[in-house]
Amino acid sequence: MVSKRNKIPSRNTDRRRICAWEIIAIYAITDDLLTAIGHKDDIQCEMSDAEIITTALIAAIFFSGNHSKACAYMKDHKLVARMLEKSRFNRRLHRLSMLINDLFHQIGMILKETSDYTEYLLDSFPVPMCDPSGSPLAYGGKPSYSAGLTIFGSFMSN
Numbered sequence: 001m002v003s004k005r006n007k008i009p010s011r012n013t014d015r016r017r018i019c020a021w022e023i024i025a026i027y028a029i030t031d032d033l034l035t036a037i038g039h040k041d042d043i044q045c046e047m048s049d050a051e052i053i054t055t056a057l058i059a060a061i062f063f064s065g066n067h068s069k070a071c072a073y074m075k076d077h078k079l080v081a082r083m084l085e086k087s088r089f090n091r092r093l094h095r096l097s098m099l100i101n102d103l104f105h106q107i108g109m110i111l112k113e114t115s116d117y118t119e120y121l122l123d124s125f126p127v128p129m130c131d132p133s134g135s136p137l138a139y140g141g142k143p144s145y146s147a148g149l150t151i152f153g154s155f156m157s158n
Contacts, residue, residue, distance in 0.1 A: 022061075023079055027054040033103055045092075046082045052092050053100060055080065067093070 031050040041048050051074075059070035068086060075083040084092065 020077065020079070023054065023058055023074075026057055027051070027079075030054050030057070030103075033106065034099075037102070037106070039099065047080065047084050047089075047092070049092075049096055049099065051080050052084075052089065052096060053103075055083075055089070056093055056100075 027050060030053050031048075034050050034053075039049065055070050055074050056067065058074065059065055059067045063069040063073070067089065071083050071086070071089060074080045083089075
């Protein structure tokens, strides 16, 4: 029988603490990369591009790609000063897709220059997403799928 004194702390409480530090690190790196390439945010934006990209990365890493949960987490834990509504967040994220693609390639180049690995593979693939427009019955009882998100990956081998 294990006494309460020797009980291991819950992984959920530890994960929240680790998650906060990881989020701060992801934001700092993203913001530094955007500054290094000379990217300027629009003056009228309520949320910076670095915050948008960070929230999208947090959704992918911790919330299985669920942007709504990531936005709620960032807002509830006061990691973002002013979180956008779901629709505006998605529009901003889609507007930043080419910038995110450029950052991905720049990170790949940095890894290539600083690494001793001899073989590299940079790859991307579309992820099918259900098209919410219309009734599934309009498609002959089957929902329509489209490539709504692209995943990028970098693999290295010696």
